[in-house]
Amino acid sequence: MNQLEKRVYQSVCRDGLLEMTVGTYMVLLGTIFIFQPRLVAFSVFFMFLLKPLVQKVKNSCIYPRTGYVKLKNEDETVGKGIAITAVIFILVLAGSLIALILSLGTVAGRQIWFRWFLPILSSIMFAFGPFWVGTTYGLKRAYLFAAFVPLCGITVAVTGITTGYTSIGIVCLAAGTPALISGVIMFNSFLRRYPLEDVSNVIE
Amino acid sequence: MLLNSKSQTEQQSILGIDRVIHEPARMLILMILLSVENADFLFLLRQTGLTRGNLSSHMSKLEAAGFITIQKEFVEKIPRTLLSIKEDGKSAFYSYCKVMKEIISCCPAE
Numbered sequence: 001m002n003q004l005e006k007r008v009y010q011s012v013c014r015d016g017l018l019e020m021t022v023g024t025y026m027v028l029l030g031t032i033f034i035f036q037p038r039l040v041a042f043s044v045f046f047m048f049l050l051k052p053l054v055q056k057v058k059n060s061c062i063y064p065r066t067g068y069v070k071l072k073n074e075d076e077t078v079g080k081g082i083a084i085t086a087v088i089f090i091l092v093l094a095g096s097l098i099a100l101i102l103s104l105g106t107v108a109g110r111q112i113w114f115r116w117f118l119p120i121l122s123s124i125m126f127a128f129g130p131f132w133v134g135t136t137y138g139l140k141r142a143y144l145f146a147a148f149v150p151l152c153g154i155t156v157a158v159t160g161i162t163t164g165y166t167s168i169g170i171v172c173l174a175a176g177t178p179a180l181i182s183g184v185i186m187f188n189s190f191l192r193r194y195p196l197e198d199v200s201n202v203i204e
Numbered sequence: 205m206l207l208n209s210k211s212q213t214e215q216q217s218i219l220g221i222d223r224v225i226h227e228p229a230r231m232l233i234l235m236i237l238l239s240v241e242n243a244d245f246l247f248l249l250r251q252t253g254l255t256r257g258n259l260s261s262h263m264s265k266l267e268a269a270g271f272i273t274i275q276k277e278f279v280e281k282i283p284r285t286l287l288s289i290k291e292d293g294k295s296a297f298y299s300y301c302k303v304m305k306e307i308i309s310c311c312p313a314e
Contacts, residue, residue: 005239008251059280067247068284069240 006138012069013137015062016186019179021054022129026176033169040165065194081132089125096121116157119167123153126175141182149175218307224269225300229254230262234289234297237272242288263287271296 029043096117100109127146134142152174156167225231232252237243243251249259266272271293275286289297 001235001239004235008236008239011251063244063246063279063284064282066250068244068279068286069247070242072239072241 008069009071009137010139011066012071013133013139014186015066015190016183016188017054017057017062018133019183020187021050021183023176023178023180023183025050026126026172027180030169030172030176033165033172035169037165037169061191064196065191081129085125085128089121092125093118093121114164114167115160118164119153119156119171120150121153122168123150123156123171123175126153126171145175145179148178220303221307222296222300222303224265224271225297227262229258230266233259233262233266234271234293237287237289238294238297242286244287245285248287266293269293269296 025043025046028046029040032040032043097109097113100113100117103109104112127149130142130149131146133139134146149171152171153167156162156170156174162170225234229252233248236248236251245259245263248254248263249256252259254262263272263274267274271290273288273290275288277284277286
């Protein structure tokens with residue numbers, strides 16, 4: 001039963017829409033972090049903007065080709081997951097900053113936090129989503145993405161090419177761009193593999 | 205020949221198999237519907253690999269047995285036949301699995 005469930009879940013993810021959505025969001029988030037980090041809170045609105053857009057694409061391109069399916073507790077689980085991850089992330093980031101300032105002083109503490117903690121912790125947080133997708137849907141490429149994102153964060157921290165909020169932006173762009181590109185490729189091949197079914201989606 | 209009590213139980217188990225669920229295509233449909241909240245005709249068609257007519261006839265049998273519900277709706281002017289498993293269907297499937305496990309446990313090893 002579990003294998004069948006995973007197979008059903010995997011079939012839902014073969015259209016590349018998930019990758020395209022995550023990639024788009026990450027690229028937008030990265031751009032904000034690089035150019036206007038103060039406006040990062042508004043990135044939440046992207047989610048609200050992307051959701052109806054994704055639904056529109058599903059209704060017009062996906063469901064007529066592979067059919068409609070509603071997975072169990074889909075919206076609740078994802079919503080809860082995002083909320084819990086965000087809260088944990090803010091607490092860990094704030095806690096680490098406070099701990100560093102208390103132990104090393106304001107200047108040194110902030111410097112280390114911006115150089116090391118911010119990019120690495122952020123990238124680990126971004127890896128939670130794909131890791132959850134990997135375990136729930138049994139998608140190997142999600143695990144790959146979950147491993148790739150922290151690697152980006154560590155690379156940014158170690159090389160020190162940039163620090164602060166720009167480093168999160170770079171991590172987001174580095175992780176989002178391949179996700180977006182692979183999503184577009186998958187979506188393209190999905191459209192070719194599954195031609196439009198005729199409308200008689202009814203019992204004959 | 206007199207049957208012992210174990211053999212009688214086995215026989216009763218075999219006779220107790222739900223014939224509606226026992227058909228492989230219908231079992232597959234139920235298993236898919238068990239793993240999702242609901243799905244439409246086209247999705248089941250893709251997942252099962254059955255023909256339209258075949259799937260349609262199995263769906264009708266499952267509906268007649270009271271295991272699934274079939275709803276028809278329109279989404280952006282496109283008709284959609286939505287299927288979901290009923291509580292009766294779930295319990296029937298689980299009791300079918302229980303019966304099958306009992307029978308398989310009685311099968312001799314190679």
